[in-house]
Amino acid sequence: MATLIAHADISPVEDAEVLRKACKGWGTDEKAIINILGHRNAAQRKQIREAYEQLYEEDLIKRLESELSGDFEKAVYRWILDPADRDGVMANVAIKKSETDYRVIIEISCIHSSEELLGVRRAYQNRYKRSLEEDVAAHTTGDLRKLLVALVSAYRYQGDEVNARLADAEADILHKAIKDNSFNNDEVIRILSTRSKAQLNATFNRYRDDHKTSISKDFLGELGNDFQKALHATVRSISDPHKYYAKLLRDGIKRFGTDEDSVTRAIVTRAEKDLYQIKELYYKKNSVSLDDAVAKETHGDYKSLLLTLLGNEGY
Amino acid sequence: MATLIAHADISPVEDAEVLRKACKGWGTDEKAIINILGHRNAAQRKQIREAYEQLYEEDLIKRLESELSGDFEKAVYRWILDPADRDGVMANVAIKKSETDYRVIIEISCIHSSEELLGVRRAYQNRYKRSLEEDVAAHTTGDLRKLLVALVSAYRYQGDEVNARLADAEADILHKAIKDNSFNNDEVIRILSTRSKAQLNATFNRYRDDHKTSISKDFLGELGNDFQKALHATVRSISDPHKYYAKLLRDGIKRFGTDEDSVTRAIVTRAEKDLYQIKELYYKKNSVSLDDAVAKETHGDYKSLLLTLLGNEGY
Structure with a gap:
């Protein structure tokens, strides 16, 4: 359930006018901006951007960027974008950090539905003229790269069907990899990145039944390295967003x-x-x-x- | 350009009636079947299947399967399906062979547009209730698996923009891998599976300019193994379908x-x-x-x- 309280029956043109007024002249009326944008859903925000562009031949997002600053600017910028485009921007920011923030890539890959993830990949290409996976691959290395590229390229089956025997077998494969300390085993990445979420949850449950501990904890171990932390985050974002x-x-x-x-x-x-x-x-x-x-x-x-x-x- | 001579202004209902007659009674009128289906495009074939289902409450494809046999049956079956569904079926057949026919997976991944490949992935899930990549991963091993899963998961950028410096740099990476006989270098798979086709062709051209030989030949070497053959097929299907x-x-x-x-x-x-x-x-x-x-x-x-x-x- 959403927490956003979106007001119904709004007029995009009136909203655009209020926002224009809030941005004009000396100082900016941040309260007015929050009052409008903080109560509009994605479809409404899009209509407002379009109305603003038509009325003032100016990009509302760019105007807001120039008026606002700091964490508030960043939050408004992320909020006002279409969800898929926003995720693309956040992924790009995460990739370009001196150390890629793998959590952002994992969230987009594992919490979104297959179609939502695809929408982000499309939006990313529109904006950056490169694929999301090629940028992830170009800015990461080693095991983390293998995992992230595989996750972000997935188009998982969304059905609820579960193959119990497969869950058994793959829980065993994962346990063996963990026991042998070979977290970077290709099988681990294959299972986590290609199986449906329903199937993976059956595998994780089987693991817990068999070993009385969660696989996410076992992936992390005592002092997990970044790759193990990423495996941990992958399991957690799939099993309980x-x-x-x-x-x-x-x-x-x-x-x-x-x-x-x-x-x-x-x-x-x-x-x-x-x-x-x-x-x-x-x-x-x-x-x-x-x-x-x-x-x-x-x-x-x-x-x-x-x-x-x-x-x-x-x- | 197509070779198919599709007749215009056809009546799906009349076509369905002719096909029904061709299948009824003793013997089958294969000539009539070829005469109809061999002159209908994908949209028309779909309409015929729908008209047939409505008229006779029977699946035309199943009926044809039961009437025909051998290579002719296989060809009719593949031809009558929607293109994305057909590719899904051919991929499944290729995957389930005792040795996966990697060529089929490479063709679907590298010759199709990103949207077409996605259509095949969707059709595959509809039909088999599993993702294409999970089936490829489950039926292959080692380097070939890494390559095929990465290729089939790609959603390449389709634009024509080329980064010449990147083409230089990645031609060098590929050459070093070939020179060192480390064809299974992660960089090789990363480059082939994530870069846009325009970018890859620039890289391949640069390779040829620098080394006076094509990269596809160099991937194959004297006596290429299956993985090298797959790399060879990947380059060839990207550079000249x-x-x-x-x-x-x-x-x-x-x-x-x-x-x-x-x-x-x-x-x-x-x-x-x-x-x-x-x-x-x-x-x-x-x-x-x-x-x-x-x-x-x-x-x-x-x-x-x-x-x-x-x-x-x-x-």
Whole structure:
């Protein structure tokens, strides 16, 4: 369930006019911007961008970029884009970091549906004139590269059918790889990147039944390296996306001042989808509400936008 | 250019009636079947299948399968299917052979456009309830598996933009791998499976300029193993699909009695696309027309269907 409170029956033209006014002259009316954009769904935001372009022959996104700054600018920029395009941008930012933020690639590959992932690959090509997989491949190396390229190229079967014997056999293959400390075994990447999510969850469950521990923990081990951490994230994002995001948010909030990107990404990406369930889980795990945690650790317009997307009125 | 002579303004209902009559009673009127299906394009064949189903509450494809046999049956079956579905079936047949026929997977991955390949992946899932890449991965091993899974998962950028410096750099990477006899170098698979075709062709051209020999020959070497042969086929299908198919047909015809599959596949797959150019190239290379070669080496209804698809009237 979404947390976004999108207002119905809006007029894209009126919205565009308000945004124009908010950007014009000295100073910027950030509150007006949040009030509009923080209550519009993806289809409405697109209509507003189009109306703005028609009325003022100017790109709304570029205008906002020039008016805003810092974490608030980044959050508005990500929020206003079409979801597939936004993911493409976030993937590109993640790839170009001095060390690729593999979590972003894993989230896009493993939490999205096959069609959504494909939409991101299309949007990425439109924007960057290269394929997502070639950029991932060109900016990573070794085992991590093998895993990420395979994940991002997947077009998994989406059906619910499960082959129990296959789950047995592949749980054994994974266990042997973990026992032998050969995490980079080709079979591990093959299984994680080609099997359907339903099939993988059956395999993970079988693993837990057989070995009384979760495969995600076993992938991580005591002091996992980056590749093991990526395997861990892959399993978690496939087996329980809500839990994955609740943890991402918790870790991001703990590290505020260094990791606003994760918090922005999680909230912006899930506000129209399942942020409600993620909030519930967050509370259950941390005995503090996500809204309170965000309010405590953020400031100003950035805080207002996040709390608005989290479903609070009047920010 | 297509060789198929598709008749315009046909009535799917009348066609379905003729096919029904051809299948009914003792014996089958193969000539009538060829006369209809051999002159209908993919959209028309689909309409005929639908009309037949409506009229007779029977699946035309199943009916034809039960009436026909041998190479003729196989060719009719492949021809009558939607192109993406047909490729899915041919991929499945290729995968399940005791040794996977990697050529089929390479053709589908490297000759098709990104959208066409995606269509095959979708059709494959519809039919088999598994992803194409997971079946390829489950039935192959080692380096060949790495290559085929990567190729079949690609969604290449389709633009014409070429980065000349990148072509230089990657031609060098490929040359070093070949010189060191490390064909299974991860870089080789990364480059071949993620770069756009325009970019790869620039890389291959640069390789030829630098080393006065084609990279496809260098991949093959003196006595290439299966993996090297697959690399060779990958380069050839990316750099010149017409030449690739002309060679596939030539080799298939030479081995008639053992490799009807390749000949059927090439003709059925390309008859609505570019079989005309392939025929021209075939003649240039072999000084014998493809039609004559096929006529000489095939018999009966199978021969009639192939010649009809090759653009001959009255078979």
